[in-house]
Amino acid sequence: MNNFDFSNQTRPNIQNQNEIATVTINPATRLSQLLILLIITNAYILIYTTYLMLEYELIIMIVFYWIIDIIVILTLSILKIKLTYSQQYRYKITVGNLLIDTFLAAIFKTIILVNFTYSELDIQYFSYVIMAYYFIRSVVINIRKIAINETITQYSFLVQGVKILLVLQLMLITMRWKCTIYWSWYTTFSIAWGLLVIFFIVHFVFLLSIGETLIDYYKKKTTKIQLIGGIWLTFYLCGFSGIPMWFCYIICQNQEVNSFPTVNQATLLCILIISYNFSLLVVTVICKLQLIQFIKDVGFDNDSQQEPVVQEEKLPYQFLKISLPQKLIQISSTYFDFVQDSNKQQNKQQQQQQQHISNSNFSVINHKARLKAFEFMAKTEQINSPVERESGLVKSEEKCQVCFENQPQIVMLPCQHGGICDDCLQKCLKKSPNCYLCRNKIQKLLRVSKENSGKFAINDIALCDA
Numbered sequence: 001m002n003n004f005d006f007s008n009q010t011r012p013n014i015q016n017q018n019e020i021a022t023v024t025i026n027p028a029t030r031l032s033q034l035l036i037l038l039i040i041t042n043a044y045i046l047i048y049t050t051y052l053m054l055e056y057e058l059i060i061m062i063v064f065y066w067i068i069d070i071i072v073i074l075t076l077s078i079l080k081i082k083l084t085y086s087q088q089y090r091y092k093i094t095v096g097n098l099l100i101d102t103f104l105a106a107i108f109k110t111i112i113l114v115n116f117t118y119s120e121l122d123i124q125y126f127s128y129v130i131m132a133y134y135f136i137r138s139v140v141i142n143i144r145k146i147a148i149n150e151t152i153t154q155y156s157f158l159v160q161g162v163k164i165l166l167v168l169q170l171m172l173i174t175m176r177w178k179c180t181i182y183w184s185w186y187t188t189f190s191i192a193w194g195l196l197v198i199f200f201i202v203h204f205v206f207l208l209s210i211g212e213t214l215i216d217y218y219k220k221k222t223t224k225i226q227l228i229g230g231i232w233l234t235f236y237l238c239g240f241s242g243i244p245m246w247f248c249y250i251i252c253q254n255q256e257v258n259s260f261p262t263v264n265q266a267t268l269l270c271i272l273i274i275s276y277n278f279s280l281l282v283v284t285v286i287c288k289l290q291l292i293q294f295i296k297d298v299g300f301d302n303d304s305q306q307e308p309v310v311q312e313e314k315l316p317y318q319f320l321k322i323s324l325p326q327k328l329i330q331i332s333s334t335y336f337d338f339v340q341d342s343n344k345q346q347n348k349q350q351q352q353q354q355q356h357i358s359n360s361n362f363s364v365i366n367h368k369a370r371l372k373a374f375e376f377m378a379k380t381e382q383i384n385s386p387v388e389r390e391s392g393l394v395k396s397e398e399k400c401q402v403c404f405e406n407q408p409q410i411v412m413l414p415c416q417h418g419g420i421c422d423d424c425l426q427k428c429l430k431k432s433p434n435c436y437l438c439r440n441k442i443q444k445l446l447r448v449s450k451e452n453s454g455k456f457a458i459n460d461i462a463l464c465d466a
Contacts, residue, residue, distance in 0.1 A: 027295040028288075035284065038239045039277060043068055045247050046273050052254065053266035062113045069106040073099060097137075101163075104130060108170075124178050127171040134167050165191050185255040189248055196245045203241040206234045228287050229294025235280060243273060328411060328448055328456040334401060334419035334437055336411050336448075339455060400424055402436065411456075413444035422447070 044065070051061040080095045108126065115121040138160045145152050169191040175181045176188045186193070213230045216222040246269055253260040284291060328336040400406045406421035417437045420428070425445070428436045435442055445462035 027292040030295055031284070031288070031291055034236065035281070038236065038280070040068065040072070042239055042243065042273050042277055045243065046270060049247065049250070049266045049269050049273070052250065052262050053270060055263075058116055059113060062109050065109050066106060069102055069109075072102045073106075076102065104133075122178065124171065124174040124180055127167075127174040131164075131167050131171050134164050138164060162195070165195065185252040189252060192244075192248055196241065196248065199237075200241040200245065203234070203237045206230075206237060210234055225290045225293050225297065228290045229298070232283060232287060232291055232294075235283070239276065239280075243269070243276065246272075327451075328446075328458065329454075330418070330456060334417045336416045336418050336456065402428070409447055409449070411446040411448055412442045413446065415440045415442075418448070 047061060047064045047068075050056075051058075076095050076099045080092060080099065108130070111121065111123055111126055115123045141156075141160065142152055144150075169189070172181070172183075172188050172191065176183060176185070181188070210230055213222060213227055217224070217227045250262065250265045250269060253265075254262045327339045329339050330336055398407065400408050400421040401419035402424040403421065406423060408419045409422050410420050410425050411418040412420075412435050415435050415438050417435050420436060432439075433442055434440060446458050447460040447462075448456040449459055450456055
């Protein structure tokens with residue numbers, strides 16, 4: 001292998017590519033994940049809404065939040081243990097980050113309880129620390145991905161950005177509590193309002209698309225699965241747009257307006273949240289099969305957080321672009337010969353070949369490689385019928401004689417053996433610089449392509465070192 005030139009020409013490392021192939025998640029599991037995410041989000045809103053409605057002690061509300069945090073922490077811990085011995089390293093990191101997020105949220109709720117119940121604390125400083133932590137973590141994650149040549153996907157960048165904005169919103173709330181700033185509560189919640197408005201616009205676009213889907217379904221341009229999936233997805237997004245916006249409105253009005261009917265508004269919102277989640281669960285159970293198929297069609301079952309990183313390796317030889325007038329003709333499954341320029345010489349050669357084969361007189365052929373080639377053809381003529389040759393031999397010649405999968409592309413000189421593809425050639429050259437059939441040393445490599453006439457045109461050539 002040291003006899004060949006090395007160049008900057010590269011090709012993908014198939015083994016590394018397969019190890020980091022895109023992971024497909026069970027559609028039923030993806031559907032469950034979507035429901036759990038919505039239920040947890042609405043549970044956080046519902047707990048605070050009942051606190052405004054019933055006006056019970058602050059510690060009771062914090063206990064409810066702790067219960068949810070404990071359930072989430074236990075679930076993520078079990079999932080992380082299951083992933084410990086798997087190859088999904090990236091998912092372990094994601095689960096670990098979610099564990100840290102939930103743990104920090106539980107600590108922050110505890111500090112809030114201590115601050116408003118027992119003593120006055122400078123709670124805004126803790127929010128500064130959390131803000132710095134998330135910012136540094138985001139920078140470190142991106143630097144690490146750049147260092148190992150890992151792609152920074154839009155999804156990953158978006159999630160990191162949303163987390164930083166939510167922590168910034170939390171910091172503004174603590175600053176308003178401690179009167180570090182004197183903004184109105186609508187201004188204090190400006191980040192949350194901005195995110196909700198963006199999400200509401202996306203939700204509104206989905207609402208408009210439902211009308212178009214109904215028209216297409218009436219015209220039989222779309223399927224029932226797409227119609228059911230689109231309606232369900234639009235209904236699902238209500239839990240992340242309309243309900244949180246109403247929740248933020250009640251909080252701001254409760255702080256800004258003394259005569260605002262907080263209890264009545266909170267009661268209506270509680271009824272809406274319970275009815276909404278129950279209705280969504282019922283619809284999901286009834287249309288489960290259609291929703292699973294919809295998830296497959298849309299691609300929600302594919303994890304696209306990270307694109308596969310394809311490592312590259314150098315070829316053990318350098319192909320040079322050439323344009324040769326000579327062409328090759330294949331006279332056996334692995335043996336090639338140059339086509340003569342003169343038609344007379346070619347016809348004479350073909351007549352000699354036919355005479356030698358018909359008389360089975362192989363002794364007149366002195367060249368050892370030609371002898372093997374014609375022996376192969378003669379034995380094939382004697383053993384196989386024309387039908388067998390068409391169905392067996394021809395098909396065999398069209399595939400690589402090593403892997404029997406790819407098309408043969410390479411001819412080796414001076415032995416003129418072929419029948420091997422580029423990938424198998426690389427594997428062979430890593431073991432030995434000799435021909436895989438006759439074990440003669442390879443001096444040149446030709447990359448060929450088959451023409452309609454049945455002859456092989458020489459496209460590229462790889463030369464030996466001097």
